[in-house]
Amino acid sequence: SSELTQDPAVSVALGQTVTFTCQGGGLRSYYASWYQQKPGQAPLLVIYGKNSRPSGIPDRFSGSNSGDTASLTITGAQAEDEADYYCSSRDSRGNHYVFGPGTKLTVL
């Protein structure tokens, strides 16, 4: 399948750890990238490749991959991390892209 699946919503207490998962057949071949999107803003790349962060992304964000599942972890979630998180990858055709449906994070 070319689709990516994500949990619709998760919540985390301030300062605790939260993990988002993204599942799809294409992830057996391609690493996922992860995007944070706050209301009214464009998506922001937070994790790419095996586990790389763009400049300016805090090191509390990390990624991992295993089989058909990619994960994004926030260690010590902050109030400003409340946002929607999307995963993305190439699809099975290799030259198209697919996004997961997104996970809404609430920081309590």
Place this chain on the structure above:
Amino acid sequence: EVQLVESGGGLVKPGGSLRLSCVASGFTFSAYDVSWVRQAPGKGLEWVSSVSSGGTYIYDADSVKGRFTVSRDNAKNSVFLQMNSLRPEDTAVYYCARENSGYHPFFDYWGQGTLVAVSS
């Protein structure tokens, strides 16, 4: 500073056409593939189209194939999305995004988006 600025959005009737533009600055534009990604109101992200750095290779999502055409002008640091036969379900914010291409690609810079509304 890398910047992508979209324009051309607006209100259009079903069956109508619109041309979006994305002007890039702050990097060697001709070295990068670029994609259009859209987001319907209250919905998630959907990849729409991609054009390779030299404009040779173009890929479209099945949902827009035959109706949308992506192109670029490297001399003007610009990418375009010609949208024809528009449908209400094409209503969305359209973002252009720079692709950091490779075997494991990702979109490292995004514009702020331009809103397209298709309604009678």
